Amino acid sequence: MSEHPEVPAATANTPEPTDAPMPAYAAAQPDTAGQATDSHLEQEPEVTPVLTPSQAKRASQTLKGMIISVLLTVAVAIPVILINPPNKAETYRDQIDIAAVAAQAAPDADFTPWAPSLPEGDYVNFARWITKNVDGIKYWEFGVVTKDDTFVWVRQTNTPNLSWLAAVTENATPAGSHTVDGTAWELRKKDKNQILIGERGESTLVLSSDSGMDTLDDLARLAQSEIPAN
Numbered sequence: 001m002s003e004h005p006e007v008p009a010a011t012a013n014t015p016e017p018t019d020a021p022m023p024a025y026a027a028a029q030p031d032t033a034g035q036a037t038d039s040h041l042e043q044e045p046e047v048t049p050v051l052t053p054s055q056a057k058r059a060s061q062t063l064k065g066m067i068i069s070v071l072l073t074v075a076v077a078i079p080v081i082l083i084n085p086p087n088k089a090e091t092y093r094d095q096i097d098i099a100a101v102a103a104q105a106a107p108d109a110d111f112t113p114w115a116p117s118l119p120e121g122d123y124v125n126f127a128r129w130i131t132k133n134v135d136g137i138k139y140w141e142f143g144v145v146t147k148d149d150t151f152v153w154v155r156q157t158n159t160p161n162l163s164w165l166a167a168v169t170e171n172a173t174p175a176g177s178h179t180v181d182g183t184a185w186e187l188r189k190k191d192k193n194q195i196l197i198g199e200r201g202e203s204t205l206v207l208s209s210d211s212g213m214d215t216l217d218d219l220a221r222l223a224q225s226e227i228p229a230n
Helices: 032-043 053-083 098-108 162-168 213-226
Strands: 123-130 139-145 151-157 173-180 183-190 193-200 203-209
Touching: 098 123, 098 139, 151 213, 162 203, 173 213, 183 213, 193 213, 203 213
Parallel strands: none
Antiparallel strands: 123 139, 139 151, 151 203, 173 183, 183 193, 193 203
């Protein structure tokens, strides 16, 4: 008796397995259809637009024209800037020598034009002698700017009448009287504007301001001290 059992022999009609592995040459073949399409897209050269000689010439002339225009603009602007420097705060402080202007007006006036001695920080920004107006009344006027940036408009004449007073006060409404250190002034008002009208010596003074009564009182007080009363 053999020590190993005998293996039965395979019959002739035994079918081969259906899940046999794919041949090696078939598995190694790549998908050449998709790759060929991608390769074609990647290798397609980009189209660069090319200007014709006439188009390039026109483009060059346009660029040169723009550069020349900018240079001309700068060349014109620089002298203007140099002639007109930027405005500073001092530019608006046009301080007038009111005494000198009053002296020029005095020969044509029948009264002494008032040239106040203002406190430090206050100044006159305009002064003029008016000879041509509807009523033919000659008068002296100037503006006072205070150190607090308030403003008083001063008019002075020795021949006032009702129409002139209405004109210089812009038809302000009478509002009684106002007393400054014991001296009475006529008070008129229009909107924010307040006006003091008073007789000082040989002339009539009209003080107008929209900066409050304190500003008017200060200048009225100065007028009372510098212009002798009747």
